[in-house]
Amino acid sequence: MAGFIAAQRDADRVPHATSCRALGVSQAWFYKWRHGDASARYARREQLKIAIRRWFAKHHGTYGSPRITADLRDEGWQVSRNTVAKLMAELGLQARRKRRRKQTTRPGRGKWRAPDLIRRRPR
Incomplete structure:
Protein backbone atom coordinates (compact mmCIF):
# COMPACT_ATOMS: atom_id res chain seq x y z
CA MET A 1 0.00 0.00 0.00
CA ALA A 2 2.85 2.38 0.79
CA GLY A 3 4.35 1.70 -2.60
CA PHE A 4 1.04 2.69 -4.19
CA ILE A 5 0.96 5.96 -2.23
CA ALA A 6 4.50 6.80 -3.35
CA ALA A 7 3.66 5.91 -6.95
CA GLN A 8 0.62 8.20 -6.87
CA ARG A 9 2.83 11.08 -5.78
CA ASP A 10 5.32 10.45 -8.58
CA ALA A 11 2.89 9.65 -11.39
CA ASP A 12 -0.15 11.84 -10.72
CA ARG A 13 1.19 14.43 -8.25
CA VAL A 14 -1.30 13.38 -5.58
CA PRO A 15 -0.05 14.56 -2.16
CA HIS A 16 0.84 11.88 0.36
CA ALA A 17 -1.61 13.33 2.86
CA THR A 18 -4.52 13.00 0.43
CA SER A 19 -3.63 9.40 -0.50
CA CYS A 20 -3.19 8.39 3.13
CA ARG A 21 -6.52 9.93 4.10
CA ALA A 22 -8.29 8.24 1.18
CA LEU A 23 -6.82 4.84 2.03
CA GLY A 24 -7.36 5.20 5.78
CA VAL A 25 -3.73 5.00 6.89
CA SER A 26 -1.76 7.49 8.96
CA GLN A 27 0.85 9.73 7.42
CA ALA A 28 3.24 8.72 10.20
CA TRP A 29 3.00 5.10 9.08
CA PHE A 30 3.75 6.10 5.49
CA TYR A 31 6.79 8.17 6.44
CA LYS A 32 8.03 5.42 8.74
CA TRP A 33 7.80 3.02 5.80
CA ARG A 34 9.45 5.50 3.45
CA HIS A 35 12.42 6.40 5.64
CA GLY A 36 12.69 3.19 7.64
CA ASP A 37 12.00 2.75 11.32
CA ALA A 38 15.06 3.96 13.21
CA SER A 39 13.62 3.54 16.70
CA GLY A 92 6.50 -18.38 10.88
CA LEU A 93 8.28 -20.56 13.45
CA GLN A 94 6.18 -23.22 15.12
CA ALA A 95 7.58 -25.94 17.34
CA ARG A 96 6.82 -29.52 16.38
CA ARG A 97 6.99 -32.36 18.84
CA LYS A 98 7.73 -35.85 17.71
CA ARG A 99 4.59 -37.85 18.19
CA ARG A 100 4.93 -41.25 19.72
CA ARG A 101 3.04 -44.03 18.13
CA LYS A 102 0.29 -45.20 20.39
CA GLN A 103 0.41 -48.94 20.81
CA THR A 104 -3.08 -50.25 21.36
CA THR A 105 -2.50 -53.98 21.36
CA ARG A 106 0.38 -55.84 22.93
CA PRO A 107 0.02 -59.54 22.36
CA GLY A 108 1.37 -61.84 25.04
CA ARG A 109 1.85 -59.09 27.61
CA GLY A 110 -0.67 -60.04 30.23
CA LYS A 111 -1.00 -62.65 32.94
CA TRP A 112 -4.52 -63.55 31.96
CA ARG A 113 -5.44 -64.58 28.45
CA ALA A 114 -8.91 -65.25 27.17
CA PRO A 115 -9.61 -68.88 26.36
CA ASP A 116 -9.55 -69.81 22.67
CA LEU A 117 -13.20 -70.75 22.19
CA ILE A 118 -13.07 -71.01 18.40
CA ARG A 119 -9.92 -73.19 18.37
CA ARG A 120 -7.75 -71.03 16.10
CA ARG A 121 -4.67 -72.58 14.63
CA PRO A 122 -1.44 -71.27 16.22
CA ARG A 123 0.94 -69.50 13.89
Whole structure:
Protein backbone atom coordinates (compact mmCIF):
# COMPACT_ATOMS: atom_id res chain seq x y z
CA MET A 1 0.00 0.00 0.00
CA ALA A 2 2.85 2.38 0.79
CA GLY A 3 4.35 1.70 -2.60
CA PHE A 4 1.04 2.69 -4.19
CA ILE A 5 0.96 5.96 -2.23
CA ALA A 6 4.50 6.80 -3.35
CA ALA A 7 3.66 5.91 -6.95
CA GLN A 8 0.62 8.20 -6.87
CA ARG A 9 2.83 11.08 -5.78
CA ASP A 10 5.32 10.45 -8.58
CA ALA A 11 2.89 9.65 -11.39
CA ASP A 12 -0.15 11.84 -10.72
CA ARG A 13 1.19 14.43 -8.25
CA VAL A 14 -1.30 13.38 -5.58
CA PRO A 15 -0.05 14.56 -2.16
CA HIS A 16 0.84 11.88 0.36
CA ALA A 17 -1.61 13.33 2.86
CA THR A 18 -4.52 13.00 0.43
CA SER A 19 -3.63 9.40 -0.50
CA CYS A 20 -3.19 8.39 3.13
CA ARG A 21 -6.52 9.93 4.10
CA ALA A 22 -8.29 8.24 1.18
CA LEU A 23 -6.82 4.84 2.03
CA GLY A 24 -7.36 5.20 5.78
CA VAL A 25 -3.73 5.00 6.89
CA SER A 26 -1.76 7.49 8.96
CA GLN A 27 0.85 9.73 7.42
CA ALA A 28 3.24 8.72 10.20
CA TRP A 29 3.00 5.10 9.08
CA PHE A 30 3.75 6.10 5.49
CA TYR A 31 6.79 8.17 6.44
CA LYS A 32 8.03 5.42 8.74
CA TRP A 33 7.80 3.02 5.80
CA ARG A 34 9.45 5.50 3.45
CA HIS A 35 12.42 6.40 5.64
CA GLY A 36 12.69 3.19 7.64
CA ASP A 37 12.00 2.75 11.32
CA ALA A 38 15.06 3.96 13.21
CA SER A 39 13.62 3.54 16.70
CA ALA A 40 15.46 1.67 19.42
CA ARG A 41 12.45 -0.63 19.90
CA TYR A 42 12.51 -1.68 16.25
CA ALA A 43 16.27 -2.35 16.37
CA ARG A 44 15.88 -4.42 19.56
CA ARG A 45 13.06 -6.49 18.05
CA GLU A 46 15.16 -7.19 14.94
CA GLN A 47 18.06 -8.38 17.12
CA LEU A 48 15.61 -10.47 19.13
CA LYS A 49 14.28 -12.06 15.93
CA ILE A 50 17.81 -13.07 14.97
CA ALA A 51 18.38 -14.63 18.40
CA ILE A 52 15.04 -16.47 18.25
CA ARG A 53 15.86 -17.89 14.80
CA ARG A 54 19.26 -19.02 16.09
CA TRP A 55 17.83 -20.81 19.15
CA PHE A 56 14.99 -22.35 17.11
CA ALA A 57 17.48 -23.74 14.59
CA LYS A 58 19.82 -24.91 17.36
CA HIS A 59 17.05 -27.03 18.85
CA HIS A 60 15.95 -28.33 15.42
CA GLY A 61 12.52 -26.71 15.58
CA THR A 62 11.36 -28.59 18.67
CA TYR A 63 11.42 -25.74 21.22
CA GLY A 64 8.43 -23.44 21.62
CA SER A 65 8.22 -19.96 23.08
CA PRO A 66 8.56 -20.95 26.78
CA ARG A 67 11.82 -22.82 26.28
CA ILE A 68 13.26 -20.27 23.85
CA THR A 69 12.36 -17.52 26.34
CA ALA A 70 14.30 -19.38 29.03
CA ASP A 71 17.32 -19.69 26.70
CA LEU A 72 17.15 -15.99 25.85
CA ARG A 73 16.95 -15.04 29.52
CA ASP A 74 20.00 -17.21 30.23
CA GLU A 75 21.71 -15.26 27.46
CA GLY A 76 20.86 -11.96 29.19
CA TRP A 77 17.74 -10.78 27.37
CA GLN A 78 14.83 -9.29 29.31
CA VAL A 79 11.89 -10.63 27.36
CA SER A 80 8.48 -12.13 28.06
CA ARG A 81 7.12 -15.40 26.74
CA ASN A 82 4.30 -13.56 24.95
CA THR A 83 6.76 -11.35 23.07
CA VAL A 84 8.73 -14.39 21.96
CA ALA A 85 5.52 -16.14 20.92
CA LYS A 86 4.42 -13.12 18.87
CA LEU A 87 7.80 -12.82 17.15
CA MET A 88 7.87 -16.55 16.43
CA ALA A 89 4.45 -16.22 14.81
CA GLU A 90 5.70 -13.28 12.70
CA LEU A 91 8.69 -15.37 11.61
CA GLY A 92 6.50 -18.38 10.88
CA LEU A 93 8.28 -20.56 13.45
CA GLN A 94 6.18 -23.22 15.12
CA ALA A 95 7.58 -25.94 17.34
CA ARG A 96 6.82 -29.52 16.38
CA ARG A 97 6.99 -32.36 18.84
CA LYS A 98 7.73 -35.85 17.71
CA ARG A 99 4.59 -37.85 18.19
CA ARG A 100 4.93 -41.25 19.72
CA ARG A 101 3.04 -44.03 18.13
CA LYS A 102 0.29 -45.20 20.39
CA GLN A 103 0.41 -48.94 20.81
CA THR A 104 -3.08 -50.25 21.36
CA THR A 105 -2.50 -53.98 21.36
CA ARG A 106 0.38 -55.84 22.93
CA PRO A 107 0.02 -59.54 22.36
CA GLY A 108 1.37 -61.84 25.04
CA ARG A 109 1.85 -59.09 27.61
CA GLY A 110 -0.67 -60.04 30.23
CA LYS A 111 -1.00 -62.65 32.94
CA TRP A 112 -4.52 -63.55 31.96
CA ARG A 113 -5.44 -64.58 28.45
CA ALA A 114 -8.91 -65.25 27.17
CA PRO A 115 -9.61 -68.88 26.36
CA ASP A 116 -9.55 -69.81 22.67
CA LEU A 117 -13.20 -70.75 22.19
CA ILE A 118 -13.07 -71.01 18.40
CA ARG A 119 -9.92 -73.19 18.37
CA ARG A 120 -7.75 -71.03 16.10
CA ARG A 121 -4.67 -72.58 14.63
CA PRO A 122 -1.44 -71.27 16.22
CA ARG A 123 0.94 -69.50 13.89
